[in-house]
Every structure is written in structure tokens, then in C-alpha cells.
Amino acid sequence: MKYLFAFLLFVSGMSLSASAQEKIYLKNQKEPISCTVREIGTTEIKYTPSDAEQLVIAVPRNDVEKIVFKSGRTQYFTDPLNDFSYYKGQKKWAVKAGLFSPALGYTDLYLEKSIKPGRSIEFQGTIIGLGKNRTYYNSYTSYQNSNMNQRGFSVGVGYKVLKMPDFELANRKMMHILQGSYIKPSVSIGYYQKNFVTTDYTTGSYSLVRKGVVTSHIAIAFGKQWILDNTIAIDVYGMAGLGIDNYRSQQMKVQNEVNGPATYVSDDVVPYSNFGYTRFGRGSTGVTLGAGVKVGYLFNCKKPKEVGGIDKMRDRLKQ
Structure with a gap:
């Protein structure tokens, strides 16, 4: 036993x-x-x-x-670099503007929000015409100062994927949540009106015809963003993509209105400088390239304050 x-x-x-x-x-x-x-x-x-x-x-x-x-x-x-609480005190929103875009005939505005470490969403709005008035070069005349008087807009959205550091040094935060190298796929659409210049082949005189242009753009941007003192953002980028628009067909319409039916557009092979990128290729579709610098200001959205005693009582009941 x-x-x-x-x-x-x-x-x-x-x-x-x-x-x-x-x-x-x-x-x-x-x-x-x-x-x-x-x-x-x-x-x-x-x-x-x-x-x-x-x-x-x-x-x-x-x-x-x-x-x-x-x-x-x-x-x-959890990996502290992927934990939102690790970035407590850092501002998660940034409003930015294209630094050189006004000199090219438009103004780029951006609103970026961090949605989680290493990821953010960026909205873009472009005011075409808010900036220098572009001039048109007509290869058939010596008159080169025809103002485009461009007026319009475009809107777009992109998804930023930022490169996160591989390690952390002794409890020291490596970076701001919006800082780092990134890849950003984006889409945009736009519409603007401008003056097209065409030449009457019979008399040699030129004329201005105003037409509307519809654009769409799919691109991938490669860039890097620096955050200074949790306040200032500096973003440098280059991008490549695919552009679709009716710019050439509008050129053809203008030429046909003045000279009768035409079989081609004289400058169809010339790269088309849109507002934000340059498109290469004949017809309505082509490869696009672009680059730029953005500067901005960081901020946080404050939570709404409680109103009255009813909200306080509701919170106590939830507890």
C-alpha cells in the first residue's frame, strides 16, 4: 500500500x-x-x-x-516601433504645399494623416491657375507670349508606405511617425481650361481658342520626408506613372476649326507639360515623370470637449 x-x-x-x-x-x-x-x-x-x-x-x-x-x-x-503609443506626443497630421509649383502655374496642397506606424494617407488638391500665368510657344509663328490663362483643379489620394527602422537603441525613439523614406501609389483626376494657340496656314495669322482638358493620372512616388521639431515637414519626391487626357484631341479640334480637317497634330511628339507632371507619348496616353519639394506644418486634431452634465453621467454609467 x-x-x-x-x-x-x-x-x-x-x-x-x-x-x-x-x-x-x-x-x-x-x-x-x-x-x-x-x-x-x-x-x-x-x-x-x-x-x-x-x-x-x-x-x-x-x-x-x-x-x-x-x-x-x-x-x-509588441514591437515598440509598430505601437502607436510609442509615438505619444507626436503630431499625426500635416498640411503641406508644393514649394515650386506656383512658379509653374499651379499650387499643390496636401493633407497627410498617419493611420498607423509606417502607414499614412495623403490627400492632394491642386488649384490650377493659382501661380504664374504660363505662356504658349507656337512653332509656326514668332509670337511666343500667348498667355494660357489656365484655370481649373485636380484632386487625388495616395497611400504612403514608410520604411521603418530595423532596431531600437536603448529606449531611444528612432524617428517621428511621419518621417522616413517612402513609396506612395496614388491616383488623381482633374479638369482645367486654357487658351490654345493655332495658326491659319493661309494667312499666317494666329488665334486663341479656349478649350477644356480632362486628365487622369496613376503614379508611384519615391521620396523621403523629414520632420523638424515635431512641427515642420520637408518632403522631397520623384514619381513615374501613366497619364490619360484629351489634350491632343483638343489641339486637333482647334486646328480643324481654323484650317479644316487635319490628319495630325504638329507637336504631337513634343512632351506635354501638365500641371504636376510631364507626359511623354503620342495621342491621349503616355508615360509620366515628375518631381517636387513640399513643405508643411504638423498639427493634432483635438477631441471635442464634453458638453453639459448629461455626457458626464453617461460616461459614469458606462464605467
């Missing part, structure tokens, strides 16, 4: 020993590690395996999803 009792005590002890082990769950491993946790540091976690008590093994803290302790308490781990 006493042998049976001793055996039961042994089995019970083994069971308690196994259940007393802590478990580390790694992000890239299904089965947990049964062990005794020795140390939880800022960059790594040290443990002793249950089947090798003489060893102490370290794993990167960012590789650990959670630890279940002997007491039953569970501690979860």
Missing part, C-alpha cells in the same frame, strides 16, 4: 512540475517553449529550457508574442 502511495506522490509531483513550467510563444513558431524565464530585457528574453536546466538561452524580444507564467498571468509583447 505504501508503495502505491509513493508512486502516486511521484506522479503527482511530476505533473505539478510540468504544469509549473512557463511557456514562451514565438511569432514564427506554433509550439510554445516550456521553460523557466530568467530575465526580460529591453532587447532580449533569457530562459532555461525545461529539459536542459544547465543552459540559458536568449531570444530577441521582438520575436516573442507572449509569455504564460506559472501563476497563469500572460504578458504580451
Whole structure:
């Protein structure tokens, strides 16, 4: 009888020993590690395996999803660089303007919002005509000062994917949440009117005809944004894409109205400088290239204040 009792005590002890082990769950491993946790540091976690008590093994803290302790308490781990709370106090909104766009006949305005670490959404609005009045060069006459008088707008949206740092230095924040190199796919549409210049081949005289141009643009921008003192944004970028518009067909209409039906547009091979990019190619579709510099101001949207005692009472009831 006493042998049976001793055996039961042994089995019970083994069971308690196994259940007393802590478990580390790694992000890239299904089965947990049964062990005794020795140390939880800022960059790594040290443990002793249950089947090798003489060893102490370290794993990167960012590789650990959670630890279940002997007491039953569970501690979860997140990468601080991907945790919104890590950037507490940083402004998540930025309003920006194209630095050189007014000199090219338009003004670019941007509104960017961080939606999570490494990701932001950027809205764009372009006021065509708010800036220098462009002039048109007519290759058939010596008159080169025909004002375009461009007037219109375009709107667009882009999704920024920022490059995040691979590591953190001793509790020091590596960057602002809106700072870093990025890739931004974007789409935009626009409409504007301008003066087209055409020449009467019979008399040699020129005339101005006002037409509307519809544009659409799909692009990928590559850039880098710096944040100064959580207040000023400087964004430098280059982009390439595909542009579709009716600029050439409007040129053809103007030429036909003056000279009768035509079979081609004289400057169809000349790159078309749109407001924000340059399109290459014949007809209505072509490859686009562009670049620019943006400067802006950072801010936060304040939460609305509570109004009256009803809101306070509602919050107390929720608690």
C-alpha cells in the first residue's frame, strides 16, 4: 500500500512540475517553449529550457508574442516601433504645399494623416491657375507670349508606405511617425481650361481658342520626408506613372476649326507639360515623370470637449 502511495506522490509531483513550467510563444513558431524565464530585457528574453536546466538561452524580444507564467498571468509583447503609443506626443497630421509649383502655374496642397506606424494617407488638391500665368510657344509663328490663362483643379489620394527602422537603441525613439523614406501609389483626376494657340496656314495669322482638358493620372512616388521639431515637414519626391487626357484631341479640334480637317497634330511628339507632371507619348496616353519639394506644418486634431452634465453621467454609467 505504501508503495502505491509513493508512486502516486511521484506522479503527482511530476505533473505539478510540468504544469509549473512557463511557456514562451514565438511569432514564427506554433509550439510554445516550456521553460523557466530568467530575465526580460529591453532587447532580449533569457530562459532555461525545461529539459536542459544547465543552459540559458536568449531570444530577441521582438520575436516573442507572449509569455504564460506559472501563476497563469500572460504578458504580451509588441514591437515598440509598430505601437502607436510609442509615438505619444507626436503630431499625426500635416498640411503641406508644393514649394515650386506656383512658379509653374499651379499650387499643390496636401493633407497627410498617419493611420498607423509606417502607414499614412495623403490627400492632394491642386488649384490650377493659382501661380504664374504660363505662356504658349507656337512653332509656326514668332509670337511666343500667348498667355494660357489656365484655370481649373485636380484632386487625388495616395497611400504612403514608410520604411521603418530595423532596431531600437536603448529606449531611444528612432524617428517621428511621419518621417522616413517612402513609396506612395496614388491616383488623381482633374479638369482645367486654357487658351490654345493655332495658326491659319493661309494667312499666317494666329488665334486663341479656349478649350477644356480632362486628365487622369496613376503614379508611384519615391521620396523621403523629414520632420523638424515635431512641427515642420520637408518632403522631397520623384514619381513615374501613366497619364490619360484629351489634350491632343483638343489641339486637333482647334486646328480643324481654323484650317479644316487635319490628319495630325504638329507637336504631337513634343512632351506635354501638365500641371504636376510631364507626359511623354503620342495621342491621349503616355508615360509620366515628375518631381517636387513640399513643405508643411504638423498639427493634432483635438477631441471635442464634453458638453453639459448629461455626457458626464453617461460616461459614469458606462464605467
